[in-house]
Amino acid sequence: MRLLLALSLPAVVGLASPVRADDFSLTIKDHRFEPSELQVPAGKDLTLKVTNSDPTAEEFESNDFDAEKVIPGGQTAVIKIAPLDPGRYEFFGEYHEDSAKGALVAK
Amino acid sequence: MLGALIIVFREVIEAGLVVGIVLAATRGIVGRGWWVSLGITAGVLGASIVAAFAGAISNAFAGSGQELLNATVLIVAVISLTWHNVWMAEHGREIVAELRQVGDDVSAGRRPLTALAVVVFVAVMREGSEIVLFLYGIVVTGTSMGSLLLGGVLGLLGGAAMTALSYFGLIALPTRYIFSVTSILLALLAAGMAAQAIHFLQAAGVVTALQTRLWDSSWLLPDSSIVGRMLHVLVGYTDKPTGLQLLTYLTTLATIAALMWWVRSPRQAKPAH
Numbered sequence: 220m221r222l223l224l225a226l227s228l229p230a231v232v233g234l235a236s237p238v239r240a241d242d243f244s245l246t247i248k249d250h251r252f253e254p255s256e257l258q259v260p261a262g263k264d265l266t267l268k269v270t271n272s273d274p275t276a277e278e279f280e281s282n283d284f285d286a287e288k289v290i291p292g293g294q295t296a297v298i299k300i301a302p303l304d305p306g307r308y309e310f311f312g313e314y315h316e317d318s319a320k321g322a323l324v325a326k
Numbered sequence: 327m328l329g330a331l332i333i334v335f336r337e338v339i340e341a342g343l344v345v346g347i348v349l350a351a352t353r354g355i356v357g358r359g360w361w362v363s364l365g366i367t368a369g370v371l372g373a374s375i376v377a378a379f380a381g382a383i384s385n386a387f388a389g390s391g392q393e394l395l396n397a398t399v400l401i402v403a404v405i406s407l408t409w410h411n412v413w414m415a416e417h418g419r420e421i422v423a424e425l426r427q428v429g430d431d432v433s434a435g436r437r438p439l440t441a442l443a444v445v446v447f448v449a450v451m452r453e454g455s456e457i458v459l460f461l462y463g464i465v466v467t468g469t470s471m472g473s474l475l476l477g478g479v480l481g482l483l484g485g486a487a488m489t490a491l492s493y494f495g496l497i498a499l500p501t502r503y504i505f506s507v508t509s510i511l512l513a514l515l516a517a518g519m520a521a522q523a524i525h526f527l528q529a530a531g532v533v534t535a536l537q538t539r540l541w542d543s544s545w546l547l548p549d550s551s552i553v554g555r556m557l558h559v560l561v562g563y564t565d566k567p568t569g570l571q572l573l574t575y576l577t578t579l580a581t582i583a584a585l586m587w588w589v590r591s592p593r594q595a596k597p598a599h
Contacts, residue, residue: 275463276380278456282550285566286529288392289459291381297389299531301568313333314460 247271247290250315261325265300277319281310284323330477331484333460337453338485339552340559341369344449346492347515348442351410351508353497358439365443369450376451377458390530396452397530400523403448406441407516408582411509413438415586511560513582518562520578521571528568536569
């Protein structure tokens with residue numbers, strides 16, 4: 220059940236985007252992503268909430284969907300992702316690249 | 327240790343290249359060492375402050391604080407670079423002439439130096455805050471701290487070597503080309519930074535126009551590779567640019583070129599300075 224908390228909250232953010240963004244959540248714990256794979260809809264604005272439950276900072280990064288964001292220990296970051304084509308998009312934690320790995324699967 | 331070395335090196339390369347180009351661009355201008363050092367020192371302080379307030383910054387503006395901060399400082403750097411280039415296009419010749427006369431007006435070169443000190447500050451602050459957070463994490467967890475810090479120091483030295491390399495590479499050019507080459511490099515740097523500012527504004531959701539990606543050249547030269555990163559700093563290369571990023575890039579370049587051309591072209595009744 221914790222899998223996709225696809226809350227339909229019309230993106231807390233009133234900023235710009237006319238299309239309603241879909242919300243997804245991820246947690247970082249012991250320098251790993253939980254879950255490490257997320258199914259997301261293709262062709263939609265996405266909002267990814269990443270909670271870092273470790274005490275130290277992590278940098279959430281993806282070359283596949285161009286994200287780069289520092290998340291301090293114990294904080295939650297909101298990452299906006301422009302509509303994706305179907306496919307697999309990897310992301311990682313730059314500070315712990317060997318363990319912090321995950322992917323979005325857009326369908 | 328290797329992990330720390332790679333991360334610190336990656337971040338320092340970017341700031342290091344900027345410092346190298348700025349040093350080459352200001353060669354021969356009195357007091358540049360002081361201004362560049364000031365930029366670096368302020369950048370390190372700024373980086374520590376940004377790292378210390380990382381939590382508050384990311385929570386600001388509905389979670390878009392980091393992106394907006396990045397976009398803002400990048401835009402400040404773009405304006406400084408533009409101003410520097412235009413000012414140098416107008417006064418470069420005078421400065422060179424003046425410098426040949428011993429003890430002449432030092433202040434002639436001071437104005438563009440403040441602009442470039444700002445650019446150095448921005449580059450060091452942006453890359454530095456990530457290093458500070460990373461190293462702080464190491465210190466807090468305390469795992470084999472010595473070797474990790476050693477990696478950090480080696481990474482820092484590697485980045486400093488990049489500064490030296492770009493600086494000496496540039497000043498090895500024949501003197502008459504240095505001004506043109508560094509002007510072009512600074513203009514490309516500005517265009518790249520402007521495109522990156524757009525990237526952050528798009529990531530923050532503030533700007534949504536033209537956000538379709540034009541191409542994907544990550545199979546050929548990924549942003550994450552060392553060469554990709556260096557080209558990213560130098561000419562603003564990005565493997566998946568959006569339409570607005572490209573448009574901003576070209577507009578910035580064209581604006582700087584037009585302004586430089588305009589101040590250099592002979593005008594009648596030129597206003598006094």
